[in-house]
Amino acid sequence: MNFNLIKKVLRDYKFSILLFGFGTAAYGASMVAIFPSIQTSANDLMSYMDKMPSAFREAFGMSINSFSTLEGYLSMEYFSMIWIFILVAFTIAFASQAIAGEIDKGTMETLLSQPISRTKIILSKSLVWIFLILLIISGTFIGVFVTAIIANIKVEYLGFLIFGGVALTFFWSFYGLGMFFSSVFYDRSKAIFAPLAIFLAMYLLDILSKLYDQVDKFHFLSLLKYYGNPVEVIQKKVVPWNEVEVLLTVGLVFFFLSIVIFRKKDIY
Amino acid sequence: MANAVIEIENLTKYYGSSIGVQNLNFSVSEGEIFGFLGPNGAGKTTTIRLLLNLLYPTSGTAKIFDLDCVKDSLKVREELGYLAGDPNLYPTLSGKTFLDFIDSFRPEKKSKYRRELTTRLNLDAKRKIKQYSRGNLQKLGIIQALMHKPKLAILDEPSSGLDPLVQLEFYKILEELKKEGKTIFLSSHNLSEVEKICDRVAIIRQGKIVAVESIEKIRHRSIRVAEVFFKAEFKKEDFKFDNVKIIETGEHYLKLQLPSSMINQVLAKLAKYEVHDLSFTTPDLEEIFLQYYEK
The missing domain is CATH 3.40.50.300 (P-loop containing nucleotide triphosphate hydrolases)
Structure with missing residues (x-):
């Protein structure tokens, strides 16, 4: 690790972290704030939902809990959709900047003329990403918890913590992918596009797998499968180790590959 | 060293x-x-x-x-x-x-x-x-x-x-x-x-x-440019050497490009004539550079 580089990257992200941290926290808080009025209409909403095909309900994470419990509601409306889009986008943007972005801007040349190894550059930047993603996840949960306390809504704290861990491994898997493409490409836009396209394809595959049996056999290819339905993790309060292992491994493999590629990469 | x-x-x-x-x-x-x-x-x-x-x-x-x-x-x-x-x-x-x-x-x-x-x-x-x-x-x-x-x-x-x-x-x-x-x-x-x-x-x-x-x-190794103004007519053939390039000639005027190793031979030929003016120019690096590129 290189403390100077860590300090610099943290400085680079000071405004975006405020934006992402407060943004996700405020959005989560607003979801909690409107939950009581959703809860009072739960029966009406459920009867409306019952008219939909069951596969459709499953595909979008709708269940009996979706309107009657805070966990179910947040899971369907926030943690399965907008939240992962925002955090995956942040992760991919960070990873693409870490290598391809610096090469693209020409600053990597100056950085690599200093006595710092390429491995240390990746490790130092990755430590910053872990810190920032933890900050955003924590910010979201703090927003949810504080608003829930104010609104007097019961919250499964342990369940949320376990879900936070699962989510972290999910974002880690995309960080690995993002770093892999960042080390392969010289152009930052390509380093953003490739993992983003993979994420969108996986998101689509996840939905189609739940809708169509013939697609389900390919469901294992989508990392969303291992992220699962957040409400189940929160309510069961049990770590889904098998899924976590897959996510950690995917992240580690691609992260390791990114180090190998970057160490041998010509910097033009 | x-x-x-x-x-x-x-x-x-x-x-x-x-x-x-x-x-x-x-x-x-x-x-x-x-x-x-x-x-x-x-x-x-x-x-x-x-x-x-x-x-x-x-x-x-x-x-x-x-x-x-x-x-x-x-x-x-x-x-x-x-x-x-x-x-x-x-x-x-x-x-x-x-x-x-x-x-x-x-x-x-x-x-x-x-x-x-x-x-x-x-x-x-x-x-x-x-x-x-x-x-x-x-x-x-x-x-x-x-x-x-x-x-x-x-x-x-x-x-x-x-x-x-x-x-x-x-x-x-x-x-x-x-x-x-x-x-x-x-x-x-x-x-x-x-x-x-x-x-x-x-x-x-x-x-x-x-x-x-x-x-x-x-x-030192490089070319020189010599400009000679003669008082009378001269024979161009006198200045034809393998390594010497005649750049320009007039009735009483001659401009040569020559390696520094050929200066004495050119001077020996010039001794046969009455010369009004003579100058050798050291080329700047630009010309030297072009010389290397022409190789």
């Missing part, structure tokens, strides 16, 4: 099937200012990037301080200052913050020299880098490369963008560093600059070294 700071042996770099540089062989001694001369695309920046291990060689070796530029790159860079040809220096930072950042990689080498350089090159380090003009960006690049007084400074087109007064100050700085025993390796296509400050020069053409010579030797 002083210790070699840079030693390059058969260094080759291909970009796919096209040649970056091919079989480069030369060395740079401790305490010299070495010019690396060639037009754009000749392979100057490729060579520099190989020295910094930004690029990996296809074959051959490059050593700095007797350390391999690939295997021992990290150690090499501890004693190295580098200015890129087109310096991109974190536009969102201020000049000062950027210099602090670069300084932090060598905490044991912090000195007041950075402040001295900033003053001498007249740079306002408080401003954001994105607000800098091309000249100020170049000054900042020079300061970050030299502020820790590296044993070896590798400077890619260092004076580009500098105004003439700052250029003079920059040359003074290089001379002072040389006197302190530091080695400077600079690439340039500014011939008068190389002529002014370099001890030796390597000329690179299409990825290959054409010559490695001292500036003095290049001048």
Whole structure:
């Protein structure tokens, strides 16, 4: 690790972290704030939902809990959709900047003329990403918890913590992918596009797998499968180790590959 | 001969099937200012990037301080200052913050020299880098490369963008560093600059070294231009030699291009005539450079 580089990257992200941290926290808080009025209409909403095909309900994470419990509601409306889009986008943007972005801007040349190894550059930047993603996840949960306390809504704290861990491994898997493409490409836009396209394809595959049996056999290819339905993790309060292992491994493999590629990469 | 700071042996770099540089062989001694001369695309920046291990060689070796530029790159860079040809220096930072950042990689080498350089090159380090003009960006690049007084400074087109007064100050700085025993390796296509400050020069053409010579030797070995004004008519045939090129003739006028080794033979022929005026011109580096390129 290189403390100077860590300090610099943290400085680079000071405004975006405020934006992402407060943004996700405020959005989560607003979801909690409107939950009581959703809860009072739960029966009406459920009867409306019952008219939909069951596969459709499953595909979008709708269940009996979706309107009657805070966990179910947040899971369907926030943690399965907008939240992962925002955090995956942040992760991919960070990873693409870490290598391809610096090469693209020409600053990597100056950085690599200093006595710092390429491995240390990746490790130092990755430590910053872990810190920032933890900050955003924590910010979201703090927003949810504080608003829930104010609104007097019961919250499964342990369940949320376990879900936070699962989510972290999910974002880690995309960080690995993002770093892999960042080390392969010289152009930052390509380093953003490739993992983003993979994420969108996986998101689509996840939905189609739940809708169509013939697609389900390919469901294992989508990392969303291992992220699962957040409400189940929160309510069961049990770590889904098998899924976590897959996510950690995917992240580690691609992260390791990114180090190998970057160490041998010509910097033009 | 002083210790070699840079030693390059058969260094080759291909970009796919096209040649970056091919079989480069030369060395740079401790305490010299070495010019690396060639037009754009000749392979100057490729060579520099190989020295910094930004690029990996296809074959051959490059050593700095007797350390391999690939295997021992990290150690090499501890004693190295580098200015890129087109310096991109974190536009969102201020000049000062950027210099602090670069300084932090060598905490044991912090000195007041950075402040001295900033003053001498007249740079306002408080401003954001994105607000800098091309000249100020170049000054900042020079300061970050030299502020820790590296044993070896590798400077890619260092004076580009500098105004003439700052250029003079920059040359003074290089001379002072040389006197302190530091080695400077600079690439340039500014011939008068190389002529002014370099001890030796390597000329690179299409990825290959054409010559490695001292500036003095290049001048001495090179061509002269002779202009003769005769008092009467002369025989053009008298001045036909293998190595001598007749550039222009008039009734009483002759202009020749000749290698310095042929001066005496030409003078012997001229002795037969009454000469009104005679001049030999030492060509500037530009002409010498073109001569190497015509080979």
